[in-house]
Amino acid sequence: MNTVKQTPEIRYTDIENEYREFILTQKHPCVMAKTLFMLNDYHLHIYDDMQDTICIKNILTDLERFINQYDFDSNTFESFIAVFPNNKFNSEYEFETALWHTLQELHNLDDSEWDPTVSDNPNDSKFSFSLKGRAFYIVGLHPNSSRLARQSPYTTIVFNLHWQFEKLREMKTYKKVKKRIRKRDKQLQGTINPTLKDFGNDTETKQYSGRQVDKDWKCPFHKKQN
Structure with missing residues (x-):
């Protein structure tokens, strides 16, 4: 029997199609x-x-x-999606540990100043993760997440520019979008994600991995000393 060699292009297309189905076909x-x-x-x-x-x-x-190709003067939103097909985690805690390791290493390698529009203190309610001078809201997803909306085909980190949320507020559509998402999340799973809080009400670090952390949870991230 002849076998077809899986080229990187075929693999990419297959994975991309799985994500398109996850987002567009399923009740995301x-x-x-x-x-x-x-x-x-x-x-x-x-x-x-x-x-x-x-x-x-x-x-x-x-x-x-x-970041360099992004048009910050437009109303177009874009996301950066990092997929790790070879990383598999049996529990939310294992994924959370790996996620913060990756974020810490990204920060350690970053040679840019922290985005001045957000806090660099992970315990601060105004904190947002910064890379290359731009703030990001991080969304971790993996197949064994307790939240259906985060049960992605493979281990994934989504980097959403914090600027996009501020742009939605400027456009006066943020509250409407937030309400629709939380309503749909409740319809999907019966409850909204209990970790979700608006920016400025609690540290967003509790939301990154998708695991419901307890009140004594401490963010493992440490900003390097310049």
Whole structure:
């Protein structure tokens, strides 16, 4: 029997199609994600191992390219999606540990100043993760997440520019979008994600992994000393 060799192009297309089905075909609650996928306004990258130093360096390089091509004067929103097909986690805690390791290493390699529009203190309600001088809201997803909306086909980190949320507020559509997403999330799972809080009400670090953390949880991230 002849076998067809899986080229990187075929593998990328297969994985991308799985994500398009996950977001567009299934009852995914995030209307923003659906819009991005319908308009092809996403940048999906595949990496071998989220805890490998070379891969982390590549993520940072790709994020810098993503930022440089972004038109901050437009109303177009885009997301950077890092996919790790080889990383599998049996529990939410295992994923959370790996996620913060990756974020810490990205920060350690970053040679840019922290975005001055947000706090660099992970315990601050105004904190947002910063890379290459731009703030990001991080969304971790993996197949074993307790939240259906985060049960992605593969381990994934989505980097959403914090600027986009401020732009939605400027456009006076933020509250409407937030209400629709939370309503759809409740319809999907029966409850909204209990970790969700508006920016400025609690540290968003509790939301990154998707695991419901307890009140004594401490963010493992440490900002490097200049």
